Amino acid sequence: MTLQTEALVIGSDEEEILIDANFSGQDLLVFGAFYADPSQPRDEKGDILVEIVGPSEDVILRKKKSFLGFWLNAISVGFRDVPGFYYLSSSNEIDNIFLEKNNIGILKTQKYSDMNWSLLTTDWGKIESEKDKIEFYEALIRTKDKENLFKQVTDEIKILDGNLFKTNIHIPNTAPVGKYIVNVYLMIDEQINKHYSYNFTVTRIGIEEAIYSFAYKFPLLYGLTSLIIAIFIGWGGAELFRRFRRI
Amino acid sequence: MSIYLPIAELSVNIFLLLSLGGIVGFLSGMFGLGGGFLMTPLLIFIGIPTNVAVATSANQIVASSISGTLGHWRQGQVDFKMGCILLIGAFFGSILGIWIFKVLVITGQLDTVIAILYFTLLISIGLLMLIESSQVIRDRIRKKTVKKKIHYHNWAHKLPFKVRFYKSKLYISIVPPILLGFIIGILSAVMGIGGAFILIPAMIYFLGMPTSKVIGTSLFQIIFITALVTLLHATTTFAVDALLAFVLIISSVIGAQLGVITATKLRGEDIRALLAVIVLIVAVKIASDLLVPPEEIFNLSVIRVVF
Numbered sequence: 298m299t300l301q302t303e304a305l306v307i308g309s310d311e312e313e314i315l316i317d318a319n320f321s322g323q324d325l326l327v328f329g330a331f332y333a334d335p336s337q338p339r340d341e342k343g344d345i346l347v348e349i350v351g352p353s354e355d356v357i358l359r360k361k362k363s364f365l366g367f368w369l370n371a372i373s374v375g376f377r378d379v380p381g382f383y384y385l386s387s388s389n390e391i392d393n394i395f396l397e398k399n400n401i402g403i404l405k406t407q408k409y410s411d412m413n414w415s416l417l418t419t420d421w422g423k424i425e426s427e428k429d430k431i432e433f434y435e436a437l438i439r440t441k442d443k444e445n446l447f448k449q450v451t452d453e454i455k456i457l458d459g460n461l462f463k464t465n466i467h468i469p470n471t472a473p474v475g476k477y478i479v480n481v482y483l484m485i486d487e488q489i490n491k492h493y494s495y496n497f498t499v500t501r502i503g504i505e506e507a508i509y510s511f512a513y514k515f516p517l518l519y520g521l522t523s524l525i526i527a528i529f530i531g532w533g534g535a536e537l538f539r540r541f542r543r544i
Numbered sequence: 545m546s547i548y549l550p551i552a553e554l555s556v557n558i559f560l561l562l563s564l565g566g567i568v569g570f571l572s573g574m575f576g577l578g579g580g581f582l583m584t585p586l587l588i589f590i591g592i593p594t595n596v597a598v599a600t601s602a603n604q605i606v607a608s609s610i611s612g613t614l615g616h617w618r619q620g621q622v623d624f625k626m627g628c629i630l631l632i633g634a635f636f637g638s639i640l641g642i643w644i645f646k647v648l649v650i651t652g653q654l655d656t657v658i659a660i661l662y663f664t665l666l667i668s669i670g671l672l673m674l675i676e677s678s679q680v681i682r683d684r685i686r687k688k689t690v691k692k693k694i695h696y697h698n699w700a701h702k703l704p705f706k707v708r709f710y711k712s713k714l715y716i717s718i719v720p721p722i723l724l725g726f727i728i729g730i731l732s733a734v735m736g737i738g739g740a741f742i743l744i745p746a747m748i749y750f751l752g753m754p755t756s757k758v759i760g761t762s763l764f765q766i767i768f769i770t771a772l773v774t775l776l777h778a779t780t781t782f783a784v785d786a787l788l789a790f791v792l793i794i795s796s797v798i799g800a801q802l803g804v805i806t807a808t809k810l811r812g813e814d815i816r817a818l819l820a821v822i823v824l825i826v827a828v829k830i831a832s833d834l835l836v837p838p839e840e841i842f843n844l845s846v847i848r849v850v851f
Contacts, residue, residue: 321546321555355847359652362841367660367834370652370843381846436842443840470548470555473846505550508786512551512778520778523603523786524771527793531607534797535614542805 304332305483305491314468317503322470325497328463331483343490344389345454345462346482348401351382352475358437372423374433381473383447384466388454391484399489445469474499551785552596560590561788562795569608569796573803575819576612576759578605578738578766579796581669585662585826594655596785598736599777603789605738605770608796609763616760623711623757626721627764633722634769637729642776645734649781659830661735666827669741673820680813712753720751725765733773738766
């Protein structure tokens with residue numbers, strides 16, 4: 298039996314991120330300490346990998362085509378269980394083979410040839426060729442990336458004193474609500490040595506949350522309320538101005 | 545200052561929304577129209593998802609048409625019997641319209657179809673108004689007076705199920721008004737409009753109603769049809785954004801009153817020519833959005849409602 302000398306402890310400043318009317322994104326601080334064999338040179342001391350996986354969503358990706366000069370949605374592909382938010386950060390360059398082996402990455406970083414397409418999508422529709430599938434796969438990541446919902450970086454983790462690390466992760470206002478998983482890995486010799494994970498949630502609060510859940514839970518009552526407000530303001534506004542003009 | 549719209553799920557500048565509601569309200573007050581045909585495309589221009597723009601416009605029109613109807617009602621210019629018969633057709637039309645809307649959402653064609661429908665509608669209205677108002681302006685310059693026919697008789701008066709409409713002094717079949725209501729119902733549900741600019745000419749030329757009763761009666765039926773469309777959208781497509789509607793209603797009611805005051809100071813044909821130009825500009829913008837190659841040919845949407 299080998300004696301384990303490596304250790305990893307982490308902390309974070311938020312357990313819950315609240316989205317209200319003025320929410321324009323928030324930074325999440327993830328920090329911790331790791332301990333690896335200090336007699337080894339810096340490169341061997343280990344690297345830190347921070348991964349954040351947001352709640353799963355089912356999405357539809359549509360491709361436009363020109364038809365008589367008009368750009369119309371022509372082909373659509375449904376993807377299931379796509380993370381609504383994904384962030385991966387490492388203190389050093391990491392190669393895809395490592396990620397692949399450990400099942401880490403946006404939509405699990407597999408080689409295109411190895412990808413189990415049927416698991417990823419609900420419906421490929423008219424798409425048959427591998428080339429077209431890859432195009433859609435890349436477009437999915439690109440469109441998510443444009444909304445700041447997918448990100449993979451190597452320069453955001455700060456290592457202090459050789460054993461302490463901290464990183465700020467920006468949660469944008471487009472981030473979906475739900476449970477987020479934070480995974481922190483200590484990597485030594487291309488191996489995951491320690492893995493620690495915890496959760497935080499993104500919640501809507503305030504009048505927006507009330508309206509949102511009202512609309513989806515009691516649609517008829519919601520519609521009626523919205524109507525009554527319209528009737529009241531429409532009627533009241535006209536009355537008010539009529540009296541005002543008489544004076 | 546931004547406001548987060550809970551159903552549209554995005555932040556929009558509140559002053560942008562207020563001025564948009566105010567301008568559309570001003571124009572609708574000035575021209576005596578609901579304004580939905582401008583509200584929906586303008587909301588889409590500022591980035592509101594098409595389905596939310598349509599459903600929320602319907603909700604906003606309820607308020608603006610109530611404001612408008614009250615005045616006509618007091619003057620006894622509403623033919624309630626005709627309004628109710630139109631509504632029977634509109635009821636079934638809007639149910640079909642919601643179904644069409646859902647199919648368009650599922651197949652991903654909503655944006656395109658809405659854009660094409662609005663382009664067609666706005667180009668036709670814009671050109672017709674421009675021709676009409678320029679003729680009037682020309683006649684005014686030449687100091688010509690045009691005699692107008694009081695009553696129009698066509699095939700619509702020869703159908704069965706004839707009913708007497710005392711208020712409109714009409715004795716016609718109920719088939720044409722039901723058919724007309726049906727078409728307006730479909731358009732209202734799919735496009736988020738009240739349909740006054742189709743309804744008013746159709747009531748005059750197709751049903752032969754007296755002009756004095758037309759505006760009040762069309763506003764009356766628009767209140768109910770847009771109220772029904774709002775409820776149908778709230779319960780089936782979940783696209784009514786109450787907060788967006790609230791901001792638009794407040795600003796458009798104020799804008800509408802200012803529009804009414806302004807309208808009394810200008811000649812009818814002059815403001816109609818102005819509206820025609822505005823409508824044509826919006827139509828051209830819609831067409832160019834469809835024709836310009838997009839930067840990103842892929843678009844992603846999250847599935848929230850399973851129909």
